[in-house]
Amino acid sequence: AAGVIQSPRHLIKEKRETATLKCYPIPRHDTVYWYQQGPGQDPQFLISFYEKMQSDKGSIPDRFSAQQFSDYHSELNMSSLELGDSALYFCASSFVSSHEQYFGPGTRLTVT
Amino acid sequence: DAKTTQPNSMESNEEEPVHLPCNHSTISGTDYIHWYRQLPSQGPEYVIHGLTSNVNNRMASLAIAEDRKSSTLILHRATLRDAAVYYCILRDGNSGGYQKVTFGIGTKLQVIP
Numbered sequence A: 001a002a003g004v005i006q007s008p009r010h011l012i013k014e015k016r017e018t019a020t021l022k023c024y025p026i027p028r029h030d031t032v033y034w035y036q037q038g039p040g041q042d043p044q045f046l047i048s049f050y051e052k053m054q055s056d057k058g059s060i061p062d063r064f065s066a067q068q069f070s071d072y073h074s075e076l077n078m079s080s081l082e083l084g085d086s087a088l089y090f091c092a093s094s095f096v097s098s099h100e101q102y103f104g105p106g107t108r109l110t111v112t
Numbered sequence B: 001d002a003k004t005t006q007p008n009s010m011e012s013n014e015e016e017p018v019h020l021p022c023n024h025s026t027i028s029g030t031d032y033i034h035w036y037r038q039l040p041s042q043g044p045e046y047v048i049h050g051l052t053s054n055v056n057n058r059m060a061s062l063a064i065a066e067d068r069k070s071s072t073l074i075l076h077r078a079t080l081r082d083a084a085v086y087y088c089i090l091r092d093g094n095s096g097g098y099q100k101v102t103f104g105i106g107t108k109l110q111v112i113p
Helices: none
Strands: A005-007 A010-013 A019-024 A031-037 A044-050 A053-057 A064-068 A074-078 A087-094 A107-111 B009-013 B018-023 B031-038 B045-050 B061-064 B070-075 B084-092 B107-112
Touching: A005 A087, A010 A019, A019 A087, A019 A107, A031 A074, A044 A064, A044 A074, A074 A087, B009 B018, B018 B031, B018 B084, B018 B107, B031 B061, B045 B061, B045 B070, B070 B084
Parallel strands: A010 A107, B009 B107
Antiparallel strands: A005 A019, A019 A074, A031 A044, A031 A087, A044 A053, A064 A074, A087 A107, B018 B070, B031 B045, B031 B084, B061 B070, B084 B107
C-alpha cells in the first residue's frame, strides 16, 4: 500500500538560509499534518490542512509557513533558519473522519 | 486537554506478553483513547484506539477500565521489532475531524532477546 512520502529525507542548511520540505500524502487522504521532533524529544504538532485550507495551528514559528496544493501535496517553508530548527520533521495524512494518522519517514534537517 | 500518565520505561522478554499501562483520570466522556508507537529512526505509527469497549486488531489489544480512568495496551507476544516508544493519547471525539495528535511522554519498551 502507498505510504506518505517526504522529500528530501536529509537536508543540511546553514544559519539564516531557507528550506522547503515536501510531503505527498496517501492518495485520497484529505488532511495533512506537520510535526517537529527535536533531538530526544517527542513530536510536536506544527500545522494541519484539510482540503487545502489551514485547519489547525500549533507552535509553529512565524518564520515557518506551509500550504497544501491542489494535488494535495504539502510544503513546509522555513526561513531564517536557526540552529534550534535542527530536528526531524514528520508529515502525516489521514481522512478527516478517521482516527488513524499515517506518518511519513520524516525529513532530518540539520542547521549548521 | 486531558492528560495521560505512563511509565517512562519497561522491559519485556521476547515472545512474552507485554502490558503497557496508561492512566487518564481526567478523561471526558467523549475522549477516545489512542495508542501510537515510534520505532527508532522512524515516524510514529498508529497502533489502536477505543472508546469504552476492549478492542483487538492485528497489532495489539486495548483493555479499557470500566471507569475509563485507565487503559492497558497489550502486545500478545513481544518481538524485537516491538521495541519502541509507546504513546497513550486522548483525542476528543466531539472536536470534529482534522485533529492533531498531541504526543506526551511515552513508555520506552525494551525487548530482551
